[in-house]
Amino acid sequence: MNESPQTAIHIQSLTSLEHFERCVVLQLEVWGYSDGDVIPRRVFVVAQRIGGQVLGAFDGDTIVGFAMSLPGYRDGKPYLHSHMLAVLPQYRNSGIGRRLKLAQRDEAIARGFELMEWTFDPLEIRNSHLNISRLGVIVRRYQADFYGPSSSPLQGGLPTDRLYAEWWLRSGRVTDLLRGEPQPQQILERITVPHTIYQWKQDPQQRSLAQTLQSNNRAALESAFKRGLAVVGYERDAQGNGNFLLGLWK
Numbered sequence: 001m002n003e004s005p006q007t008a009i010h011i012q013s014l015t016s017l018e019h020f021e022r023c024v025v026l027q028l029e030v031w032g033y034s035d036g037d038v039i040p041r042r043v044f045v046v047a048q049r050i051g052g053q054v055l056g057a058f059d060g061d062t063i064v065g066f067a068m069s070l071p072g073y074r075d076g077k078p079y080l081h082s083h084m085l086a087v088l089p090q091y092r093n094s095g096i097g098r099r100l101k102l103a104q105r106d107e108a109i110a111r112g113f114e115l116m117e118w119t120f121d122p123l124e125i126r127n128s129h130l131n132i133s134r135l136g137v138i139v140r141r142y143q144a145d146f147y148g149p150s151s152s153p154l155q156g157g158l159p160t161d162r163l164y165a166e167w168w169l170r171s172g173r174v175t176d177l178l179r180g181e182p183q184p185q186q187i188l189e190r191i192t193v194p195h196t197i198y199q200w201k202q203d204p205q206q207r208s209l210a211q212t213l214q215s216n217n218r219a220a221l222e223s224a225f226k227r228g229l230a231v232v233g234y235e236r237d238a239q240g241n242g243n244f245l246l247g248l249w250k
């Protein structure tokens with residue numbers, strides 16, 4: 001782990017070709033993609049020029065994490081789709097990912113956006129915790145095999161199922177949570193992701209367990225969403241298992 005305290009990290013917009021090139025390098029380090037899956041420098045240029053966001057986390061002069069979003073449009077309203085969030089492994093778990101998201105939020109609010117969305121893998125306990133418990137997103141949509149096959153070892157050869165995070169940037173839910181006063185929520189159902197999922201995905205002998213869990217949880221989440229429930233909370237237990245908490249939202 002780098003010796004710098006988290007406070008020494010600063011976040012700023014990235015604008016130069018050199019910065020965007022560094023994001024490509026970070027992508028390779030974080031996801032281990034093969035060529036076909038890597039987002040090239042040109043897309044970062046486009047994101048920055050057409051009203052998206054490219055933000056970097058700097059340790060001194062070195063970019064150690066970034067967030068990238070693209071402008072989207074649905075039902076007559078603009079929103080931001082945050083496509084990538086990455087922090088180098090040795091800098092993780094000290095709040096940099098959260099700070100990048102909060103910087104995205106500030107910038108988006110300053111330009112009048114109400115909504116930021118992104119997708120995340122429902123089997124990733126740490127991402128679910130960050131997105132739902134720490135940032136206050138809600139989830140009402142599931143997309144099976146969103147990207148098709150992925151070359152990233154993090155995917156463990158499984159279909160790229162994704163949940164859509166909806167981050168209602170100025171909602172009471174989000175602002176109260178960010179103030180440290182989360183709103184109470186009635187929980188009607190739970191769906192569990194065991195902490196052993198990381199091991200199951202990486203070990204070819206155990207991958208079928210991950211596959212079965214993915215399809216069972218897919219069915220459970222899709223069924224809950226069809227019945228009008230939303231993911232409104234996330235809980236980790238003492239063993240590190242994750243639990244989606246489902247309830248009514250609005």
Ligand SMILES: CC(C)(COP(=O)(O)OP(=O)(O)OC[C@H]1O[C@@H](n2cnc3c(N)ncnc32)[C@H](O)[C@@H]1OP(=O)(O)O)[C@@H](O)C(=O)NCCC(=O)NCCS
Pocket residue numbers: 030083084085086087088091092093094095096097098099120124125126127129130134236240
């Ligand atoms: C997702 C990612 C950007 C987060 O970056 P980060 O700087 O570690 O994020 P933070 O430190 O702000 O938050 C991580 C949270 O996960 C928690 N966490 C870490 N390991 C965990 C685990 N195994 N299970 C549950 N939670 C875990 C941390 O405790 C922290 O929560 P806390 O703030 O309540 O303590 C980083 O892990 C990453 O680059 N992952 C690979 C790429 C990826 O999955 N990107 C997101 C999808 S595009």
